[in-house]
Amino acid sequence: MRFHAGAPCSRAPQLPVQASQACSRSRPKERRIAGRCATAVAQPGVEMVRYGVGSPRGPDLVLSVPDTEATVHVFCIDHRHAHPHVGEFILRERPDMVVVETPVTQEHGSLPGNTLSCKDQVVEGTPQAFFVRMFCQVAAQLRESGGDDPASSAFWQQIKGVYLGEQLAYITAFATGASLVYADRPKDISYRRLFALASAADLDEGFGAQCEDLYCQVLGLPAPSYSGREVKLAERILMQEREAVMCKVLDDACRTGLLQGGPSAPAKSVVMVVGRSHMHGIRDLWEGARWAELVASDDVSSSPLMAVPPAPSEDEASREAGVRRGLLHAVMRMLVTGEVMDDMETVLGPVPARQVVAVQAIEEIYGSSRMMLATLPHELLQQVVGGLDCGMWDVLAPCRELRASNGGAVYSEETVMELRSLNFDLPDREDVGVLPHAA
Helix, strand or coil: CCEECCCCCCEEEEEEEECCHHHCCCCCCEEEECCCCEEEEECCEEEEEEEEECCCCCCCCCEEEECCCCEEEEEEEECCCCHHHHHHHHHHCCCEEEEEEECCCCCHHHHCCCCEEECCCCCCCCCCHHHHHHHHHHHHHHHHHHCHHHHCCHHHHHHHCCCHHHHHHHHHHHHHEEEECCCCHHHHHHHHHHHCCCHHHHHHHHHHHHHHHHHHHHCCCCCCCCCCCHHHHHHHHHHHHHHHHHHHHHHHHHHCCCCCCCCCCCEEEEEEEHHHHHHHHHHHHHHHHHHHHHHHCCCHHHHHHHHCCCCCCCCCCCCCHHHHHHHHHHHHHHHCCHHHHHHHHHHHCCCCHHHHHHHHHHHHHHHHHHHHHHHCCCCHHHHCCCCCCCHHHHHHHHHHCCHHHHHHCCCHHHHHHHHHEEEECCCCCHHHCCCCCCC
């Protein structure tokens, strides 16, 4: 068996483990929802729904908007996969609005609350214009061929596994006439805020939090316990601030309508589609309207969360500048695609020539399985990986000491060379009786 100890972060180990308290969460109550066996956690204004094996999928969260008749159904998805249950819910329920995290066009994503329809003008000659036309054509065919139940049509069966992430939400919103609303903060603001405000230690902590969440997901463990009031700076900028903006857009849509070209009447039925990593943050902020404390403005465009601080004044040739840029890349690669990384480089500018060596070394070290494992709490590490005649906690001590959050140097030529030497062959596990992921 070939084992790469320095494998990319996407190669997290997949081992048969039992859910335990390593990533603990309180045990929910059992209840019935719409005739389906489900599990729900009741909170003021928030209902978290888990569906039993074999039951039809519905929303992951149901939000009520105080003093209104509005209901928001939140679907938390993996952007890389198809989620036909989201489109089928939209086709069946026909909400007033479909709210998404990812914009269809650059103009759509220029401001939270912007809406898009097939009647809107798009910039010709761009890939975005092509996708808008394609989504609108598919929506029109679905509307024409689907009759009273488009989700049961042969055409829906053809397309439901083809389009990924939020794309089926776009198509079904266009097909049903729902307003398609962009709710997130523009990405360039998040890049600039993170680059301007986060120290090397902040970015390192953000990387560690993403590693812990990733291993819990891969191994089928409950998510790490979440406390919205104790979020570290990098996670606050990359996640919580954006979630507060999304909550503000939802609240505006259900109370007063949207000002950015959207319907003037408040929405009574809303479907929201976001990445699954946002579920706990949105739930936490919605309870008690905590998002309003962060937004701190009646107009989301005037919120301090939309402000872009000046870039840090540092010598770009300094080691510290290279470390910060390298760690920025490391934490972002845990969250986004290569396309988004390219977009970040366009916004921030290319890596300065004097920082290239540092950035490349940090990306190699922090992209290795060893550094990812070194960020995990001791109890979770024991469930993720086993050592062959060694204890992995001790084996990973040099990586932990290297981390910026522990006052370490972050990178060195010796560490890079050591990681490159870690590819080796292991005998088949039945020959040695140990877990396949070992070092």
